[in-house]
Amino acid sequence: MKIIKEPITQNKKNKGAEILCIGSELLLGNIINSNAKWLAEELAFLGIHHFRQTVIGDNSLRLKEAIVEASYRCQILITTGGLGPTPDDITTQTIASAFNTPLEERKDLLIELKNKLKDKDYILSDSQKKQCLVPSGSEILKNKTGTASGIIWSPIPGFFVMTFPGVPSELKEMWREEAVPWLVKNSFSNEHIASKVLLFSGIGESSLADKIPHLLKKENPTVATYASLGQVKLRITAKGINLEEANKKIAPIEKELIKLTGSKCYGENNQTLEKLVIKMLINNKETLAVAESCTGGGLGFSLTKIPGSSKVFLGGIIAYKNSIKQELLGVAEEIITKYGAVSSQVVEAMSEGVQKKFQVNWSISISGIAGPSGGSEEKPIGLVYFCIKGPNKMVTWEEKFGSYKTRKDIQKLSVLKALDRLRLCMLNES
Amino acid sequence: MKIIKEPITQNKKNKGAEILCIGSELLLGNIINSNAKWLAEELAFLGIHHFRQTVIGDNSLRLKEAIVEASYRCQILITTGGLGPTPDDITTQTIASAFNTPLEERKDLLIELKNKLKDKDYILSDSQKKQCLVPSGSEILKNKTGTASGIIWSPIPGFFVMTFPGVPSELKEMWREEAVPWLVKNSFSNEHIASKVLLFSGIGESSLADKIPHLLKKENPTVATYASLGQVKLRITAKGINLEEANKKIAPIEKELIKLTGSKCYGENNQTLEKLVIKMLINNKETLAVAESCTGGGLGFSLTKIPGSSKVFLGGIIAYKNSIKQELLGVAEEIITKYGAVSSQVVEAMSEGVQKKFQVNWSISISGIAGPSGGSEEKPIGLVYFCIKGPNKMVTWEEKFGSYKTRKDIQKLSVLKALDRLRLCMLNES
Numbered sequence: 001m002k003i004i005k006e007p008i009t010q011n012k013k014n015k016g017a018e019i020l021c022i023g024s025e026l027l028l029g030n031i032i033n034s035n036a037k038w039l040a041e042e043l044a045f046l047g048i049h050h051f052r053q054t055v056i057g058d059n060s061l062r063l064k065e066a067i068v069e070a071s072y073r074c075q076i077l078i079t080t081g082g083l084g085p086t087p088d089d090i091t092t093q094t095i096a097s098a099f100n101t102p103l104e105e106r107k108d109l110l111i112e113l114k115n116k117l118k119d120k121d122y123i124l125s126d127s128q129k130k131q132c133l134v135p136s137g138s139e140i141l142k143n144k145t146g147t148a149s150g151i152i153w154s155p156i157p158g159f160f161v162m163t164f165p166g167v168p169s170e171l172k173e174m175w176r177e178e179a180v181p182w183l184v185k186n187s188f189s190n191e192h193i194a195s196k197v198l199l200f201s202g203i204g205e206s207s208l209a210d211k212i213p214h215l216l217k218k219e220n221p222t223v224a225t226y227a228s229l230g231q232v233k234l235r236i237t238a239k240g241i242n243l244e245e246a247n248k249k250i251a252p253i254e255k256e257l258i259k260l261t262g263s264k265c266y267g268e269n270n271q272t273l274e275k276l277v278i279k280m281l282i283n284n285k286e287t288l289a290v291a292e293s294c295t296g297g298g299l300g301f302s303l304t305k306i307p308g309s310s311k312v313f314l315g316g317i318i319a320y321k322n323s324i325k326q327e328l329l330g331v332a333e334e335i336i337t338k339y340g341a342v343s344s345q346v347v348e349a350m351s352e353g354v355q356k357k358f359q360v361n362w363s364i365s366i367s368g369i370a371g372p373s374g375g376s377e378e379k380p381i382g383l384v385y386f387c388i389k390g391p392n393k394m395v396t397w398e399e400k401f402g403s404y405k406t407r408k409d410i411q412k413l414s415v416l417k418a419l420d421r422l423r424l425c426m427l428n429e430s
Numbered sequence: 431m432k433i434i435k436e437p438i439t440q441n442k443k444n445k446g447a448e449i450l451c452i453g454s455e456l457l458l459g460n461i462i463n464s465n466a467k468w469l470a471e472e473l474a475f476l477g478i479h480h481f482r483q484t485v486i487g488d489n490s491l492r493l494k495e496a497i498v499e500a501s502y503r504c505q506i507l508i509t510t511g512g513l514g515p516t517p518d519d520i521t522t523q524t525i526a527s528a529f530n531t532p533l534e535e536r537k538d539l540l541i542e543l544k545n546k547l548k549d550k551d552y553i554l555s556d557s558q559k560k561q562c563l564v565p566s567g568s569e570i571l572k573n574k575t576g577t578a579s580g581i582i583w584s585p586i587p588g589f590f591v592m593t594f595p596g597v598p599s600e601l602k603e604m605w606r607e608e609a610v611p612w613l614v615k616n617s618f619s620n621e622h623i624a625s626k627v628l629l630f631s632g633i634g635e636s637s638l639a640d641k642i643p644h645l646l647k648k649e650n651p652t653v654a655t656y657a658s659l660g661q662v663k664l665r666i667t668a669k670g671i672n673l674e675e676a677n678k679k680i681a682p683i684e685k686e687l688i689k690l691t692g693s694k695c696y697g698e699n700n701q702t703l704e705k706l707v708i709k710m711l712i713n714n715k716e717t718l719a720v721a722e723s724c725t726g727g728g729l730g731f732s733l734t735k736i737p738g739s740s741k742v743f744l745g746g747i748i749a750y751k752n753s754i755k756q757e758l759l760g761v762a763e764e765i766i767t768k769y770g771a772v773s774s775q776v777v778e779a780m781s782e783g784v785q786k787k788f789q790v791n792w793s794i795s796i797s798g799i800a801g802p803s804g805g806s807e808e809k810p811i812g813l814v815y816f817c818i819k820g821p822n823k824m825v826t827w828e829e830k831f832g833s834y835k836t837r838k839d840i841q842k843l844s845v846l847k848a849l850d851r852l853r854l855c856m857l858n859e860s
Binding site: 026027028029030031034040041043050052055056057059062066205209210217227228290292294295296300301303304305307309313314318320321323324328371372404405408409411 | 453454455456457458459460461462463464466467468469470471472473474480481482483484485486487488489492496499514515516517518546555557558574575596597599603654656720722724725726727728729730731733734735737738739740743744745746747748749750751753754757758787788800801802803837838841
């Protein structure tokens, strides 16, 4: 493939890439834009800056507007979708018309298309032939697995457009086989970005931010936090002339963060609390069972999502009704009557009961008020009691997740808290 | 909430909405933009045109540019993300600065925030206080489940901006509780599009489509199918001069669809199998317990997500290990040895065991191979046995979900199949 003759100036390079996804099905919410996420990750990996994503429907006027705008802002515009044979596939012709360039029929594409249709004498329909039309002067991005080829084209100096089909598998193949080698050859990818995500639990986003104001102000690496239910993620992103240099910049920041936050940081990147807990149990050759009331099986379910969990997780009892707590977990009726089913006394008896029944090293019990009804002034919605019983310890505690939280969130937070506390117990930090 | 005094002209109305999602994590490809998809579907449902989606990182210059541009093009700009307490949360201040408007601290928001933090005397940090600053003249979009409120603000005539946090659960609840009523009151949603979703299980998307080719060709109403894991949705969308007229067009199509598909159609709109099953049990004054092996609590968890499930769902036993199946469910060791834990004989004994232990009308048991290891030629990954035992019947069956399926999907499909079959058993159709 052709290498660009003129060097790309540093100034131009900073303008980076944009992604433009085309398809009314995206605007109608019928499908999720997984292509944009995938391409964004690829660009980050290549160290190509990426400042904007746009979605436009199958409308040539609005599409043209978006393409022209992008040509002022960025250096590479990557499009997905609209390369098929039907009338609503308008990407190639709209790009050509945006820069007043005629389309030309490419013989090589016609031959390739016939080959793909496995019959050299096949008479292509007009809609099939449409897929062989590209703007004059463009290079072809070959599509090995589908019929829609893409293009790489520079309609104006310093601006390139690359088109891909919307079918994810075809896009991915074409990106890896055709686009990445072109980007590397043409020196688009010569600043490497490395990134690491640290995962926290037991600390809120603002408390974490208040611990590290000096880090949040940094420029290279940058440090950013974002919160999801019950957990906080922190991303360190560094730029360097190569990946090694970029990673070197991350290391000291990571070290400082872990020093400042201690065991609140439970892992990095794709780690989860359930994966970690299962791994710790396997390493320790220890077993676990659960006794769940308000989470109704959610804790067991999160543990059994992990392949290999059957080595250490024996099962549990969903004791949703009080009589089941008595009959199957041996919780004394008097305790329930005296303290209520949502109490430290009951979760302690539940943990003991399940530990005995399942003959395990560790047991976790949960009983709380998930709402939306059943709360009182003394025991509001969101109040949840927990007990973890281990080989040499028993930890009982309560959480007040807040009565404004939804049932679903209270159940999910309960599962996360239980897993996090088990982790800390196994680390001897609780 | 305030109703806009001046009528919105038809011309303005056609300019529709745009979605602007803010967050560098989207541009880095760390997370998928599920918020844009969800909002897009909601807008389509409300009949609000939606012509463009944009993603911008946490950069105030580029964000400002995107906001100003959108104000020329659309009537409502819906933003997600960037409302948190940290320095990279810049949405509110950037919107204000894009229209040269000062921020003001809202006392009502300060009080609400303190209430949420469970302590009226709590001293808010500067980063927490930041969440109480909004552009002068804006209305508040209340966030019941989180700390980041949104705004509805019209900085220039005929243009509104609505902000939401990036946390999906908070966004969804604010949208439903606050934004939709506002949009309806202010006649943004008066194109009079009516839409109804019918839900199917036990039939694939292509089998459903093959039954209704004549309906899929219709123009008003339109009929479209969407497949998700284990279920198919069908949307009927009609336009009319008023909602009544639009709904009238839906009714005969709905009737025909239900006639053609029988009990495969289990409900409409926001119905779920678990909601339906709980409701049927409550109506019948019957009780249920579960015995779960490969789903590890997932069936119990899906049932206890439903408020009021405690009336009929007593609990269950997560019998992940074989010894637990024997000890707690009374499955004879010989049966496990002879037929294997994944067999019709074992699920039948599990159902009997749990029905006796919990003294319930209905019991469901599940045992299967969820993978990614543990499969054999005879019993491949994806093979799952089920048994439902009811007052007068016992139904045992197997499903082969396919060994190419992920562990997560096999678990989820198992839960759905169990719920669907219980529904059919209670309808006396299985």
